[in-house]
Amino acid sequence: MKIKKLAIIILSVIILSLLWIVYSIFQFKEPETNLNDINEKYHLVLEKYEKKNIVSDNKTYRIIFKSDEDYEKELYNAYKNSDFVTEFDLKNNKSGSIIWRKNKNYIVKFKKDLIKKSLFMWGVISVAFLTLFLYIWKGILSPYKELENYTSEISKLNLDIRLPIHKLNPFGKVTESFDIMREELKKSKRREYEANVAKKELVAELSHDVKTPISTIKAVTEVLQIQEDNPKKLEKLKTIEKKADTINELINNLFHATLEELEELDVEANLTDSRKLSHFLDELRIFGEIEEENSVPECLVYMDELRMEQVITNIIYNSYKYANTVIKVKYEEKDSEIVMTIRDFGEGVLEEELPLLTQKYYRGSNAKESKDVGAGLGMYLVKYFMEKQGGGVEIFCDNGFVVELHIMKNKI
Template identity: 45%
Template sequence: MRRKIILIMAVFLIIQSGLALAVLRFDGEDKSSLDMVKVNELMYSCVEAWPRLQQGITDNMPLSDYEYALLDREGRLIYARDGQEKLSLQEAIRRRDTVIDLYDGSEQLGKLVLVNDLVLQAGRQQGRVLAVLGAGTVLFILAGICYVLCLEKTVFGPFKRLKVFAVRVAEGNLDIPLTMDRDNAFGAFTESFDLMRAELKKAREQERRASQSKKELVAKLSHDIKTPIASIKAVAEVMAVGAEREKEKQQLGIIEAKADQINALISNLFHATLEELQELEVKPAVQDGRSIRELLIQADYLKRAQLGDIPECLAVFDALRLQQVFDNLFENSYKYAGTPIQVTAETGQGYLSIVCRDYGPGVPEKEFPLIFEKFYRGSNTAGKDGAGLGLYISHYLMEKMGGSLVCKNLEDGFLAEVKVKL
């Protein structure tokens, strides 16, 4: 990076030096020679105007291509034009101006001072050089800004999107596609990453189906095994009632106890899947509540949400898990409502309440009590992929963070309220 900066500065200095030399070359021709015809004309005109000058009349003074001044015999300035009001004989000699005595016949009237054009030329050259260098600097800065903006759009922007995309994939969110820009060189690159996401999602879906099949097999075997176990226990109980010898009663009691033990083990096996979510690690910590707005912006990948301001507060939450909650809510709204999402936030009763509402059909009332059940999918999910875990996981994560998730059907939409503990 340092080498690139040095190279850019070197190119800038070379360009500026070239511009300055070009100005000096085209403006550097020798203008110091005097046109004696014009000088003589100016001398005669000044002699004719001298009586008026002695009366203090400076109107209608001779015009000339040269900048000049008139001094009396004592060297005092009596007339000057073009910014030479402070000229003196000593200053004219120091600057090597051309000094000509003026005579009216044999009488010396004063002196005509022709300002050395090299001095003025140097000033003009310096002004032009500074103007050109300034213009070159402005153009260089504008070109640099355009270059940086171009890099931001074609290089840095796609890499930032890839970074956010990689974080989502690492968090396990494979539903949000990566936006592809086919107008730059990274179009095919980002398309490859999105294909990877699609393949990962497909593999995860296959894994979920395999896992679901295993769970169904476990449930079926558990049911099938429970039936003969119940029969064995019932027969043992009947035989224990009719048994006369103590030894038989003890043996039948052992059979009953083992049947109960097997039944308990099968029940544990049947309900083992409900314990899988306990492996999700939640680490809530005190953080600035306003940082939640960034989580909402990241969840709104289709840019349909109207995000309000987050009140200034300190809240207790795990940013990674809260991001999962918002991702699930926004994904469900995009999938089943397809309308803009309005997000508002306020504090009260010890919680930061973040309300996300859409304007879709909502959830059928008879199915509403089941929305937080694991693996439950409503009647409106036909043709849409999913596992029925989004709201279940979100509800579980909010409880682990000391908050809650509340959902409501509205007359014109659906509302999800995320309560984060203050």
């Protein structure tokens, strides 16, 4: 609607400018010849000639005689130029014509005025078309290009880009609708992302949690195989053990694939009774002998119960797999933390491998000697969960493999 009004205004200006020039042309009139003035000058010119016998020309007239060779030519040019011509006959039998030159100053002036008006008109037309072009560029072409780029970004699921809204934009309602659509798509994409993350976290948690009962089944099966003498029952126990290994491997693969896609696992730490640290060890005694050298100092510690249980389970299970010795646990209370030390008396790991144990998917050289297939995530998760709870972990070798868990007493 706005561009239509602008086009009508520009067209009106152009038509008015053209009418103005046409009017100026039709208004032009040649000045009328003043016969009285010419008559007076005529007698003065002839009188002057008869007295002095001198032919004098000036800018206003010229005298030519019929006896001149170019008389006819001069007379033709005079009529051609619309000059006024008067004939004369003198007493000395000389005759000719006086050519009264036409005043051309008014023609020059008219031409100059016409040129000025034409230039002014073309200036107005140029400004009008420039205004129209700028309006089309700013109001239509530029917003259209922005809209084109915007839809291209939306198709790439770049939902953070905003479409600018301009005052002269004829696509204002379309722009607003697109921006609303972008916001809704962004919300929908965010909900989809959160739902996928929640599902992956659930799969990761379930995958890791299932490992503990599978390990328990395997440990009990191994104990029963040692005690059983019946060949048929022994064969069934071996089958159970084999299937447990298969399930354990599948769970490792599932957990590995899920953790690859997750940015982080959720940890919600709260102030909890420190005595639960000892309770986590009760179910793990099925793997082997666990000795607590002292009681847990009674206080409130900052931890996520589920994640802390996973931390302790990973450490105890690794010691069971790779050392298979008695495991000793000691507690030490400090100003702002409780240090829980878990140690076995196996061969430990090489000194140069210690910093690598907490890296994702890294497995130590001693893992090759174990018949259990792991994902290389146990110690990585120990460090990850401890740091998310505001604490930390230290790993070293001292007549066996030693892990110190630093559990904060107050929230940092």
